[in-house]
Amino acid sequence: MEVKDIKSITNHLLKVSSPWLVSKIDLQQQNKVIDIFIDIESESKFSCAECNASCKVHDKVMHRWRYLDWFDYRCYLNVQVPRTQCPEHGTKILRSTPWGRSGVHYSYLFEQLIMRYCAEMSVSAVSRELGEPDNNLWRVFNYYVKKAIDNQLDLSKVKRVAVDEKSQKKGHTYVTIFTDLDEGNVILVKLGRKKEVFEDFKKWLVEKNGLSENIELFSMDMSVSYKAGREEYFPKSEEVFDHFHIKKALNEAVDAVRKEEVKYVDDLKKTKYIWLKSPQRLTEGQERKLNDFLNDSSMETAIAYKMKTAFDQLWKVHPTKAEPLLDNWLKNALISQLKPFVKFVNTVRNNYKGIVKSIKTNITNAIAEGINSKVQIAKSRARGFRSMDSFMAMIYFLGNDFNYNSC
């Protein structure tokens, strides 16, 4: 196509058609800005935002949207948005035009660009890249994530669910994250970590085409409130305590033994991570030190460490052997008389069924860990932004493959 003038190329690229028309293009070379003005043909009619009836135009309100850059120029659309005169609803502004929504700073295409950038970098980085205030960007981000949750989240096939608590900063407000264990996506983020989050989840299932009767199991930590919530709102489901949280409790027991012993064994000072890190992640020096410790059969921390390793092995044995081996392990842990381990034995006994189920089904940690690392990114991306809503929206965003172009 041969272009005769800038107006016709603008018309073509912006897909401006009757009753809309490009009325003026203003090029400001000094500050590198293009302002495109779009008006409406006289006598044109528009649909009422409330009832869709075809109405006369009452008046027009100028709206300015940032559009995609044109070469190295910032481009803005200045649109005379009509307000319709509806016999029933009076004067109403159009909710949207072909280029953007009323009441926001950016055109649709620019909003989509924001969402694509947000997938690759933090909102503050997007803010620097585009030269737009991050408050505005967060507003766009939260709006589109909410819309995607409304339109694209479908829970009709959810059967197995992981439940986990997270906080934006240590010790701050907690959220509970529900994840579909089979699909691996985040299906609900709720403020708090009380048992009532399970009631919320039950309601949410109904809202999103799911069925609470379909939920077979919850994989979660051993917290009293989660256990009570599952029991009360999903009594037919099974509880499984995920390996990750059991391991954490066990690591705490090892560390408690070390803390007690370090008081009279100087060699144990500054060795915390040698005992807690997985062996593959130790440096050569740390590995040598660990082996020296383990050769000393009188050292309580070494005994604790060996028990931890043996416990981990339970996840690797044949499911039929899991239960007798676990019972045997519990017996030995009691014989050790290490206080933190006696406490851990009690925890296991109180949660026996869910732990055995965890060993037998070997529900993978991969999903939980995947979500963990995404929440970690969400934390850093929402840092400095006080709104909890944004942190929660970021968890949904990173935990789902929503399509933001069709929103």
Ligand SMILES: [Zn+2]
């Ligand atoms: Zn109307």
